[in-house]
Amino acid sequence: MAKQAWVDQDECISCGVCIDNIPDVFRFAENGKAECYDPNGAPEEEIENNAIDACPVSCIHWKE
């Protein structure tokens, strides 16, 4: 199975960076925290560079 990103919502500060950068993969959930609603919405490299590495609190991780 391909790697899938997931957001640790306990750590997410709702800054919106991942959603602004990759709206095809991340969105705000009803609780106001980010969620990965389409793990296949962008290439792994884009998710790595523009979400995982860009998150200010490093709360986006790979689940394999």
Ligand code: SF4
């Ligand atoms: S970049 Fe990180 S802290 Fe900001 S909304 Fe996305 S998951 Fe939350």
